[in-house]
């Protein structure tokens with residue numbers, strides 16, 4: 173039971189990565205490798221602040237803000253200097269590898285004995301989970317509820333934001349830049365803002381994961397962009413074509429499902445060495461499957 | 476009011492010659508005039524419209540709209556004055572957004588996009604009545620992704636979007652070329668109606684002789700980056716398709732049009 177709850181907690185926490193990738197990749201068609209670096213960035217910034225004795229909430233938000241800055245740098249590399257999305261992300265992640273190491277000071281820093289945002293939330297929610305009948309696992313349940321509430325809040329804020337004039341213009345600019353520019357929107361700025369939001373979510377995930385697992389490691393972001401894509405695709409496959417709100421929820425659900433699948437696979441005896449390969453195969457399958465599943469030819473949009 | 480003076484755009488193909496796609500073009504379109512632009516492929520029509528829209532930079536010359544010199548303005552800044560409908564419906568509308576959300580972006584043209592709700596009830600009502608007036612039935616599809624509409628329907632929504640706030644200049648670059656004849660006809664009718672009702676200043680590029688002769692107050696023939704023919708006023712009103720073909724022949728005899736171009740124009744436009 174405890175293992176299952178912890179698996180869920182990780183799945184939900186990584187759901188922020190999935191939400192970030194949803195913004196960069198789904199809304200802006202920007203395959204953003206910065207994801208790997210900004211995940212770690214969020215974790216190391218928050219960890220260093222926590223170790224220095226700062227309150228966990230501002231420390232966590234500072235991690236997210238650092239991610240926003242990294243994302244806007246990638247956005248500017250692309251929008252202002254005309255560097256291709258993949259290359260811009262690779263450059264930023266390469267640079268961030270040094271930045272992260274410098275911030276953290278060494279490759280791994282534990283959070284033992286330091287109160288985390290989850291400890292704070294747990295203190296508030298514990299009576300509720302106990303009342304709900306959780307006994308041995310009341311702590312884990314409280315932590316799951318905390319991250320779940322945070323994820324739902326993020327989904328709600330993203331949903332509301334992307335339905336404002338600004339958010340709608342951002343979606344339009346990500347979908348069809350020619351249209352957005354013809355209607356007066358500065359698509360370069362919108363891309364920068366979109367990548368800032370995406371990487372803030374990714375870094376927030378890193379900040380939370382560090383606090384869930386109790387340490388930050390400079391390697392912890394490796395493969396996160398693929399994780400996010402897998403979750404986005406898995407979520408989309410779970411619910412089919414839906415509107416914005418549904419797609420955001422599905423993305424979090426995709427992350428949880430993916431985490432559960434990984435846990436099940438490891439339990440069934442999958443060698444952890446094969447995990448990244450399995451992840452890549454899942455993403456590939458999710459990318460290719462729709463092409464083989466739908467036999468209807470795509471109706472030409474121009475007719 | 477649109478003033479183009481001595482506009483020149485040159486392209487250099489790598490290793491190739493310099494092509495003056497627009498070669499010292501000057502013309503003035505008074506407010507409320509509907510100009511039809513024709514010319515063979517590669518004659519420079521799109522480059523001319525692009526230099527007004529801001530997608531193409533002039534090498535020399537100026538563009539003035541509503542008294543403002545917009546020559547150095549960026550494309551998105553020009554959107555304050557210039558409305559556009561693209562040839563490809565997929566370039567002018569965002570497929571994954573609903574019809575109403577697309578219109579919401581158009582409704583924010585020339586304004587600051589803030590944190591207000593994009594698809595307010597007042598916008599919905601206005602969008603519904605404008606669509607119903609121009610293409611009855613479309614108002615029922617406000618909440619569908621615009622990508623699920625036909626190309627012709629998307630172009631009609633594009634027109635409504637480009638004219639949501641009355642533009643000082645409306646640019647239509649072969650906006651019916653990607654459509655089947657019936658859809659093209661509906662879009663042209665919608666265009667003519669919007670231009671008339673809103674008294675728009677418009678430039679429309681077309682490859683249809685019927686449209687070239689039957690629509691607009693003025694006709695410009697672009698050839699090799701220059702305006703080879705400019706028919707205005709009563710002459711344009713009287714202009715028939717046959718008379719237009721006759722004008723092509725006269726230009727050819729005067730060596731202002733080469734044989735191939737004259738033939739293409741006649742074949743295309745008849």
Ligand SMILES: Nc1ncnc2c1ncn2[C@@H]1O[C@H](COP(=O)(O)OP(=O)(O)O)[C@@H](O)[C@H]1O
Pocket residue numbers: 486487488494495496514515516517518519520521522523
């Ligand atoms: N971006 C470009 N780079 C190089 N040459 C171009 C470019 N755009 C247009 N041209 C050239 O300019 C000329 C005019 O093109 P265009 O304005 O598209 O013609 P039209 O719209 O009348 O068919 C053509 O010779 C074309 O090859």
Ligand SMILES: [Mg+2]
Pocket residue numbers: 520521522
């Ligand atoms: Mg053209």
